[in-house]
Amino acid sequence: MTSQVSSEAGEALLGEQRSAPAKPHHGTEKEVRRLDRVIIRFAGDSGDGMQLTGDRFTSETASFGNDLSTLPNFPAEIRAPAGTLPGVSSFQLHFADHDILTPGDAPNVLVAMNPAALKANIGDVPRGGEIIVNTDEFAKRAMAKVGYETSPLEDGSLDGYRVHPVPLTTLTVEALKDFGLSRKEAERSKNMFALGLLSWMYHRPTEGTENFLRQKFAKKPQIAEANVAAFRAGWNFGETTEDFAVSYEVAPATRAFPAGTYRNISGNLALSYGLIAAGRQADLPLYLGSYPITPASDILHELSKHKNFGVRTFQAEDEIAGIGAALGAAFGGSLAVTTTSGPGVALKSETIGLAVSLELPLLIVDIQRGGPSTGLPTKTEQADLLQAMYGRNGEAPVPVVAPRTPADCFDAAVEAARIALTYRTPVFLLSDGYLANGSEPWRVPDVGDLPDLRTLFATGPNHTLDDGTEVFWPYKRDPETLARPWAVPGTPGLEHRIGGIEKQDGTGNISYDPANHEFMVRTRQAKIDGIDVPDIEVDDPDGADTLVLGWGSTYGPITAAVRRLRVAGKPIAQTHLRHLNPFPKNLGEVLKRYEKVVIPEMNLGQLATLVRAKYLVDARSHTQVNGMPFKAEQLAAALKEAIDA
Amino acid sequence: MPEPLLHLVPKAEAQQSMKDFKSDQEVRWCPGCGDYAVLAAVQGFMPELGLAKENIVFVSGIGCSSRFPYYMNTYGMHSIHGRAPAIATGLATSRRDLSVWVVTGDGDALSIGGNHLIHALRRNVNLKILLFNNRIYGLTKGQYSPTSEVGKITKSTPMGSLDAPFNPVSLALGAEASFVARTVDSDRKHLTEVLRQAADHNGTALVEIYQNCNIFNDGAFEVLKDKDQAKEAVIRLEHGSPIRFGAEDEKGVVRDPATGDLQVVTVTPENESRILVHDAHATTPTTAFALSRLADPDTLHQTPIGVFRSVDRPVYDTLMADQLETAVERYGKGDLGQLLTGNDTWTVVG
Numbered sequence: 001m002t003s004q005v006s007s008e009a010g011e012a013l014l015g016e017q018r019s020a021p022a023k024p025h026h027g028t029e030k031e032v033r034r035l036d037r038v039i040i041r042f043a044g045d046s047g048d049g050m051q052l053t054g055d056r057f058t059s060e061t062a063s064f065g066n067d068l069s070t071l072p073n074f075p076a077e078i079r080a081p082a083g084t085l086p087g088v089s090s091f092q093l094h095f096a097d098h099d100i101l102t103p104g105d106a107p108n109v110l111v112a113m114n115p116a117a118l119k120a121n122i123g124d125v126p127r128g129g130e131i132i133v134n135t136d137e138f139a140k141r142a143m144a145k146v147g148y149e150t151s152p153l154e155d156g157s158l159d160g161y162r163v164h165p166v167p168l169t170t171l172t173v174e175a176l177k178d179f180g181l182s183r184k185e186a187e188r189s190k191n192m193f194a195l196g197l198l199s200w201m202y203h204r205p206t207e208g209t210e211n212f213l214r215q216k217f218a219k220k221p222q223i224a225e226a227n228v229a230a231f232r233a234g235w236n237f238g239e240t241t242e243d244f245a246v247s248y249e250v251a252p253a254t255r256a257f258p259a260g261t262y263r264n265i266s267g268n269l270a271l272s273y274g275l276i277a278a279g280r281q282a283d284l285p286l287y288l289g290s291y292p293i294t295p296a297s298d299i300l301h302e303l304s305k306h307k308n309f310g311v312r313t314f315q316a317e318d319e320i321a322g323i324g325a326a327l328g329a330a331f332g333g334s335l336a337v338t339t340t341s342g343p344g345v346a347l348k349s350e351t352i353g354l355a356v357s358l359e360l361p362l363l364i365v366d367i368q369r370g371g372p373s374t375g376l377p378t379k380t381e382q383a384d385l386l387q388a389m390y391g392r393n394g395e396a397p398v399p400v401v402a403p404r405t406p407a408d409c410f411d412a413a414v415e416a417a418r419i420a421l422t423y424r425t426p427v428f429l430l431s432d433g434y435l436a437n438g439s440e441p442w443r444v445p446d447v448g449d450l451p452d453l454r455t456l457f458a459t460g461p462n463h464t465l466d467d468g469t470e471v472f473w474p475y476k477r478d479p480e481t482l483a484r485p486w487a488v489p490g491t492p493g494l495e496h497r498i499g500g501i502e503k504q505d506g507t508g509n510i511s512y513d514p515a516n517h518e519f520m521v522r523t524r525q526a527k528i529d530g531i532d533v534p535d536i537e538v539d540d541p542d543g544a545d546t547l548v549l550g551w552g553s554t555y556g557p558i559t560a561a562v563r564r565l566r567v568a569g570k571p572i573a574q575t576h577l578r579h580l581n582p583f584p585k586n587l588g589e590v591l592k593r594y595e596k597v598v599i600p601e602m603n604l605g606q607l608a609t610l611v612r613a614k615y616l617v618d619a620r621s622h623t624q625v626n627g628m629p630f631k632a633e634q635l636a637a638a639l640k641e642a643i644d645a
Numbered sequence: 646m647p648e649p650l651l652h653l654v655p656k657a658e659a660q661q662s663m664k665d666f667k668s669d670q671e672v673r674w675c676p677g678c679g680d681y682a683v684l685a686a687v688q689g690f691m692p693e694l695g696l697a698k699e700n701i702v703f704v705s706g707i708g709c710s711s712r713f714p715y716y717m718n719t720y721g722m723h724s725i726h727g728r729a730p731a732i733a734t735g736l737a738t739s740r741r742d743l744s745v746w747v748v749t750g751d752g753d754a755l756s757i758g759g760n761h762l763i764h765a766l767r768r769n770v771n772l773k774i775l776l777f778n779n780r781i782y783g784l785t786k787g788q789y790s791p792t793s794e795v796g797k798i799t800k801s802t803p804m805g806s807l808d809a810p811f812n813p814v815s816l817a818l819g820a821e822a823s824f825v826a827r828t829v830d831s832d833r834k835h836l837t838e839v840l841r842q843a844a845d846h847n848g849t850a851l852v853e854i855y856q857n858c859n860i861f862n863d864g865a866f867e868v869l870k871d872k873d874q875a876k877e878a879v880i881r882l883e884h885g886s887p888i889r890f891g892a893e894d895e896k897g898v899v900r901d902p903a904t905g906d907l908q909v910v911t912v913t914p915e916n917e918s919r920i921l922v923h924d925a926h927a928t929t930p931t932t933a934f935a936l937s938r939l940a941d942p943d944t945l946h947q948t949p950i951g952v953f954r955s956v957d958r959p960v961y962d963t964l965m966a967d968q969l970e971t972a973v974e975r976y977g978k979g980d981l982g983q984l985l986t987g988n989d990t991w992t993v994v995g
Contacts, residue, residue, distance in 0.1 A: 061992075063989060065991050254993060257993040259994055260988060263987050263989055263990045273985055276979075276981065277985070285741050287735065289735055306972075306984070307969045307977045308975070308976045308977065309968060309981075309984075312965060314965075315762035316733075316734075317733065317760055318760060319760055320761075321728070321731035321734070321760070322730030324728045324732045324735065324761070325731055325732065325734050326735055327735065328732035328734060328737075328739070329738070331742040332734075332739045334739045350725050351725060351728065353725075378862055444985050444986050447981050474781075483876060489700065489701075489720040489736075489743050490655075490699055490743065492697065492699045493699070494699070495698060495718055496721075497670075497714050497715050497721035497722070498722055498723070499714070499721075499722060500723065510715065524648075525973025544684070
């Protein structure tokens, strides 16, 4: 489970570093070795179905009970020119018999469906790694297209790797010759042949994939059976051919998981479920106003499927209308949400400011991607933190919540809803491309254990005038939370007007009075500053001098790096922020306890800037903006450097 | 006939008067502004609707006219520039028990908010949009607007504006609007009749209201208001009646058989049978569009007012609600526990 910091001593602390012991297997011809963890990367053309292959292998692995973490990586182009480097799509999966935290730094096994896939990925495979190549695609022209003058399969450039040359396309076509398909149609099943082969190599259960294929192609039974046949042919090929002498077992991660029912879940799916759950727990209809944008669109797709939960999804004409409709629904008493990525947030800024002024609950989900501008739509980054914090005109504070792992997107969405509803404020939920598309096992929560988010609408007057008249004041605040009443249209006697012009304290009428403006600006800020957020906890078993502080999706890599350092005898303390605005009350005190503070981020130091400004702490920033998550080993090296500095 | 959607909005328990719809806020438009007349007409018309006033919402954008909600004793939101149709869409699609009105101006609706306006119209969300058109930017003190005539001399166009104006009625018809009307601020009777028809309409109703800005564009519609000139300038559209106008009703609109376009002719016994009978419910918007092009954009001569088009077409909010109902019929009411568990789980025994 990546959502846990292991506190077990010894073996579990070794975590990601444990080497793979070999063990002979009795009773079968082929040797079976036992591994504690494996990292596989499937790579091919954008049209080769690598994401589907990876998803299926993940499902097989999840149902087998391993812990796992995935990293899909694909180009923004839907079908880049075939066989080119920009067209390569890959899916990396890390699975283990213990709890793991990242999709892994370097693959142990690379499946390369063509020369482009080999060329684009070979640099990540350490010497000694296994490479399964589809030799059918290594024709002179295809190789020349990516700059291979001679065949890497023959010129010795792959010496030092364990290469399995497999004519995947030919074998697939041969296996399907009785299906009456054209060669082109038959070739398309080669990803299932590869999946079958890998499923044999790692003893994965196959039933789920066969059921999946029959369901997916329910309307084309011939194609369904062809894919099942290709899948089985791949399995049988592994079992019979001499090239694959060894298969591997990775035992279920039974000790890593608390008891419960588990499923595999991606960040965007968990976030969607979190929103539906929040609506249910608040007893409010969920309303999504959204405009399609990578990598957030899957939330729109997912919520659109659940109309039987009373979920309304509105695909707007643009980003501004998406949040506008959501804000309108919030005024009407819905739990309102808008989903987007960085460029969309820029467009929504003015409406977020209006929501700050109207003091209505609203969730703004930002699945961050590489920027600025269009940037890297399919790659990950954490560079919208300051946009979320400050990207509006005027003093317009907005709470910010960030999930740390794919499964944590569920809890973070519920938490963001709690803040929005309790304090009547827009709230940013900052996920990112890595969390959105990555997946991991999730212990399905008991619905009865979810927090109660019910809130009360105003039903009657809340103020008595000097002359004794009972009136409704839309900006008379709750003295505890400073939240204003939520009086929805349809409530008799509470008719009122709200707007973006400065309002008089209490009455909500237009006011240009200088003292009132000063009071309202400070009160809106005080409301956000006063939000009740839990203190951060520090994981510091050794009494370290150096603290690593993270936020959002860097949790996995940071925790993996921290484990490595501790195993190597380097004490380091770790803490991770879920609440970026307001910060937990004890953050300043925690930071001051440590001699050195390091903040790794996938931006140029945005949290570090905030922390340095607010706490006057000489925090050291470690940053990476290459569109990919941190690699644990590199991060460990950077943290070691900080400790030793 | 489809069920009138107005029936979904609760009725007022007691008889209402215009006073019930006046808020306690001081009206702060310039003295003499056409907005006062529209406000009075709307406040005067509301009791006739007989809806519970807590179920009425006015949403506006930014501009002089967008202060309107503050003066209505209903629910209201004064939002941001151009976005009122989007915000109102969210409200109307999530709360079908509300009567939702949008108040906007020519800059708000046709310049910064043009996108939201056309999409609201094509979706046919159940909104009543009152577009106050004064052909000028008032709140920013007198720049030309997207409905100003070409060559308009303003602060931002000292040598005359360069861009051709929008014709809001043509634009709305092109955006698939199911209800399009035009009226004039000072003609309370006509304005009220148009409001009545708009309120009764299922779906988006766009009402263009020619409104005088006496500070920055005074007299822009004088030709339509001056009794003598109006007889020649104004064409009153009434469904089912021949389209005739003029001091002696001597002019009429006919279709040119060669081009299909509309022309104004002097009515004679020979051509009288060819005078077009206005059909607001025509299946295609072709003739309504041709009518919207009759007026001279500079002189406003031959300006039709009234309901150009009013047709029944599926309403977005209804369709959305229907899908929710269908989903429940098909899959049963959502079960959260089942959803979270999904179909592919494994169990870890502690």
